[in-house]
Amino acid sequence: MSFDPILLMGGSGAIGRQAARAIQTIYPDVPLLIGGRDLSKAQNAAAEMGHAQGVALDTASADLGLGEQNVSAVVVLYKDHSLAGLRFAQSRGVPHLSISSGIFEIAPEIARFMHAPTASAIVLGYEWLVGATxxxxxxxxxxxxxxxxxxxxxxxxxxxxxxxxxxxxxxxxxxxxxxxxxxxxxxxxxxxxxxxxxxxxxxxxxxxxxxxxxxxxxxxxxxxxxxxxxxxxxxxxxxxxxxxxxxxxxxxxxxxxxxxxxxxxxxxxxxxxxxxxxAPLTGMGIALILERLLGLDGKPPVAPGLYFPYQILDASHYLAxxxxxxxxxxxxxxx
Missing domain, CATH: 3.30.360.10 (Dihydrodipicolinate Reductase; domain 2)
Incomplete structure (x- = not known):
């Protein structure tokens, strides 16, 4: 089964590289879009990873500057103050995972979910190291x-x-x-x-x-x-x-x-x-969440909803x- 690329917003950073490495270790055939403000930096990171493409993101644009490019999921690896990634994911009906908000900052994301609860799966990935606790x-x-x-x-x-x-x-x-x-x-x-x-x-x-x-x-x-x-x-x-x-x-x-x-x-x-x-423990958690969100493991993808990481991660699989x-x-x- 083929999948559209997973968009990693901020994917050229340290955590993005660890997340990409973890995903590719388990599912080397899943393509990645390494998104960032600096196209050259994103392209260089993508070239190092392989089976990845660097893209420049315009967070002021509804399509993030990606045009008709399809994606299978959106992962935000920095604090997205404008919720550009979440709005984009909901508009495309694809899962969204963000890892950098504080517990006091989730109201805007919950409000987006409450107004479109069936649009896509949204994971509040702010748990310490994305499920490690x-x-x-x-x-x-x-x-x-x-x-x-x-x-x-x-x-x-x-x-x-x-x-x-x-x-x-x-x-x-x-x-x-x-x-x-x-x-x-x-x-x-x-x-x-x-x-x-x-x-x-x-x-x-x-x-x-x-x-x-x-x-x-x-x-x-x-x-x-x-x-x-x-x-x-x-x-x-x-x-x-x-x-x-x-x-x-x-x-x-x-x-x-x-x-x-x-x-x-x-x-x-x-x-x-x-x-x-x-960083590698965070990357592992991101990869295993994406595995379930997209059904990369052959099981049904996670249904639209609002989730903690532990609600969709299989504990025995994670610990293995x-x-x-x-x-x-x-x-x-x-x-």
Whole structure:
């Protein structure tokens, strides 16, 4: 079966290259459009990737400057303040995935969906590293009969840079939203100041200074599990693998508390680790979401609707790909 090209808006950046590499590793015959403001940069990136074409995008135009060019999906890899990619995707009736909005910025996208709910599938891909927290967490809670609290600690290695676009997105988020949306004892609140400061233990036990972060993971996990307390904390420093003298990695610490299936108190602690850092894990998530959105795996494509990544990603499939890339979910309580 042949597919129209997947449009990667901002595809010449660091995350775009990782996403393209992940897609082509699984589905090398799926063509890509590498879109950006700088045609030369987009064309150079496309030439490096192969089976890709660089195109200049005009986000002020309804057709993005693509004319009659067909696409099978639109992936936005930077903060699209004008929603140009979403409007284009809905007009063409193709799936849309964006990964860079803050939790406080989703109202315009939800409004677009509410006015055209059957136009296409829209994925709010702002979960940390596009599903790397929620997919493992929702597998882990299966050992609980009741989930009371989920605490997430994400450690980004200080040498793990995602390129200028990623830096700009984080600067935008940190400038506009210093407070962290948190569920505490059933009440939604915004942690700020000293209340947002915290410490969590890295994979090797090192204490990491962190601050609350408003990740949409918090809202999704709260709704999916019924937990009364959910918080996300973000720290930057030296990853455990680099502290041992190896290469950098990315770490996500998951502490879950509640009751087991016998009604007894249960606390688990796991770490999601990827040896390549944040960018390849993000790229993997994007590729696996596109696989389902388009039905590249031979299964029916995802129907029009509004989705979190974990709602369309198959957990066993995701974790198998994580293992193939050298990543793993470690049981720290057992170890």
């Amino acid at each position: 929620t997919v493992p967490a929702l597998q882990l809670v299966k050992s609980f009969s009741q989930v009371d609290e989920i605490r997430i600690g994400a450690l980004v290695d200080e040498e793990d840079t995602g390129g200028p676009a990623v830096a700009a997105d984080f600067e935008h988020l940190n400038h506009l939203l210093p407070a962290a949306l948190t569920l505490r004892d059933g009440i939604w609140l915004w942690r700020e100041g000293d209340d947002a400061k915290t410490i969590f233990s890295a994979l090797d036990g090192t204490e990491i200074n962190a601050a609350g972060f408003s990740s949409i993971d918090v809202t999704g996990l709260a709704a999916a599990t019924g937990a009364r307390s959910v918080q996300f904390n973000l720290g930057q420093g030296v990853s455990s693998s680099r502290r041992k003298g190896g290469a950098l990695s990315t770490e996500i610490l998951l502490d879950i508390s509640g009751l087991d299936n016998a009604g007894q108190a249960l606390h688990t602690r796991h770490a999601v680790v990827h040896p390549g850092g944040a 790909h994580l293992a193939q890339e050298g990543g793993e979910v470690l049981d720290l309580a057992s170890s």
